[in-house]
Each structure stands twice: as C-alpha cells, then as structure tokens.
Amino acid sequence: AQTVTQSQPEMSVQEAETVTLSCTYDTSESDYYLFWYKQPPSRQMILVIRQEAYKQQNATENRFSVNFQKAAKSFSLKISDSQLGDAAMYFCAYRSPRGGSEKLVFGKGTKLTVNP
C-alpha cells in the first residue's frame, strides 16, 4: 500500500519570503500522480499543483513550484513571495495511475502560518 509522509507538522514564513514544505512517499508503482492540496480554515480543500511521475520537468503554478525527486520518492512544495492568504493546512497526496485505485492517499498535513 502507498503511504505519504509529511514530517513538518507546522511551518511559518514571513510575508514575501519563500518557504518549502516537505513530502515523501512510498510506492512500488512506476507511474502515479502527486498533488499538493490547500485547506484554508473552515473552507474547502483546493488543488494547488500536480505532478505526473513520468514527467521529469517539475510542475509550476505561478508562485507555487515543486521539486520532484522520483528516485528519492520526494515531492516538496515551494511557495515564493508568500502572502497572508497562503496560510492554511497543506496536504501532499498520492494517486495511482489510470487503471488503478482512484482514491487519494494523503499525508497528515503541514500547517503553514504566514507572518506579516
């Protein structure tokens, strides 16, 4: 079974600075999807960024980028120019490739605080 580990329960960053959230995973599958989801307080979870394992290029979405190290099974999220609205729980998630289970396997999350 696949597992996802987020080793940082809490992180903090100063507004306008850069922060990196860590995620490692364990799987025997060669193809899969990885995601970072954001869950603001009392609001629904939204997708921040995704990475397909077969793609070597790291995904980027505006101020959010990932560092995907397939051999190391590592998938970190970098938030640049942090904004107050980035404060939230961030979850790393894994999904099997097409034909496998569609469920998302989540880590325990990292609470990000942005200080003004």
Added chain:
Amino acid sequence: EAEVAQSPRYKITEKSQAVAFWCDPISGHATLYWYRQILGQGPELLVQFQDESVVDDSQLPKDRFSAERLKGVDSTLKIQPAELGDSAMYLCASSLTRDSYEQYFGPGTRLTVT
C-alpha cells in the same frame, strides 16, 4: 463557479444516535468520494461511487456506516449508531470521470459525537 455542496456544515449528536450527511457533487460529475478526516490527520477514503455503483468501500465500517447514491447524482452517508470515535470532518469530493486527476472537495461536515 460550480462547487460541491454538503449539509449540514456542523452536527452534534449523542453516541448511539443516528446521523446522516448529504452531498451534491458538481453537475455532470460521475465519480463521487466520501472521505473522513480525523483532527490532525489527512483525509482517508470511506467510499467511492461511479454513478450509482459503489467502486470502493473497503475502508467503510459497514457495521455502522452506509452510503448511497440512488440516482447517480447526490449522495447520503449515514452512521448508526454513532460512536465517540466517529467525531471527525466528513468530506465529499467529486470528479468528472474515474480517470480525472482532479477531485473537487466540498466544505465538509464537522461531526461531534458526545
């Protein structure tokens, strides 16, 4: 912008009582998921529907939990009887198809069992 709707947002119930949660996915989404998120943990899948059929309910405690999606649109998750350990956030998510990588989440129902 279309969103997944859930109700109620908050529910307090006494143990041994029955409780039900409702989810209305984004229109046209064939796949619906119910996740349970215990405080301090990530969400874990309880049940997955494709249209009105159950695809995966391997983690659903079937002695007390039931889920249905009778017309392949909205869905109800029921707990009877509720136990103290059921206190959690219950999240509903939907996706256009089983192959769609993105799941859209609702705001959740926070259940407290006293």
